[in-house]
Amino acid sequence: MTNESSEPNGKSPRNGAGAKGRVSRGDNGYKPRLTGDLLSSSLLAYLRRWNAYGYQLVQELGKSGLPDFDSTTVYRTLRQLEKSGLVSSFWDTTESGPARRRYSLTQSGETFLDLWYDMFGKYQEILQSAWNSLDNPHRTSANADAAELDDGKLEEAQ
Amino acid sequence: MTNESSEPNGKSPRNGAGAKGRVSRGDNGYKPRLTGDLLSSSLLAYLRRWNAYGYQLVQELGKSGLPDFDSTTVYRTLRQLEKSGLVSSFWDTTESGPARRRYSLTQSGETFLDLWYDMFGKYQEILQSAWNSLDNPHRTSANADAAELDDGKLEEAQ
DNA sequence: TCATCTATGTGCAAAATACACATATCAGCA
């Protein structure tokens, strides 16, 4: 049961804008990508253990099983993280081949990762709870482990 | 040891563009926000258990301990998810007060959440591994649980 | 009438991203 209208009734929109053709993530199909903080924190996590350069991190991410990502985004993200002070870098020309920008985690980055990890636990709970005490159809109000949810305000998923 | 230069040596840049003043996430300080797929998947997770409307989800997220977010982004994301077919909605006018757009997870959304959950396990491992067999300074090459990492290519974090 | 809470949204500038393309080093090989 879908209602695309911007109005609860079928009346005319409140202004002339309406819904313009914003196609966004492709209108249909929704493929996750490794971007934003999910990408940043992955990179920081690798760098907590090893100093590495961009190309290496790209390879590692490729093998990780994480969703698709763009390598140029990785490079830009690393520079971003450096601007924010979470990593630092220097040009490494000790070995043969093209020069590498070798990154390492800063104290600031370490602190951020710690905070992120904590926050991440909360996210995990939410994701996890989507399966807890479910997967058995017809949840009764008896196992109302709605916990912090406002009692009767939410309707159980059908 | 930081090298802002775009060049391994101190020479002039390869083209005239250079690094323009992209301030991005504030140049210093880096506060995580709940956006993108992290936000989407949180919403889908809630909707797997309860049908709910935007305002409710905003309240729940507010209480969740997750990082900061913008409520208008939540509304927009829900519409986005509907376009992608992961949720469906209808105007609910059964109760008093402003009309509510009540969302529920579709089959497509359920499938996506399952896939996301799997993928998420990988991410978790990466984040987790940043702490495993570390936190004890001076890792020796003996506990080289570098696992799938190319042997000597990565330098241990100092 | 007015303020306040509920509920959903738009406009617009700024930031992040995807994709095409650019550049440089070096190894192997014809």
Next chain:
DNA sequence: TGCTGATATGTGTATTTTGCACATAGATGA
């Protein structure tokens, strides 16, 4: 010598996403 391919890091630019200010509207209570 010239060529190709792997390594390594980027830029340009159009599109997409986001943050923040502001708009709209129903209901309640002073």
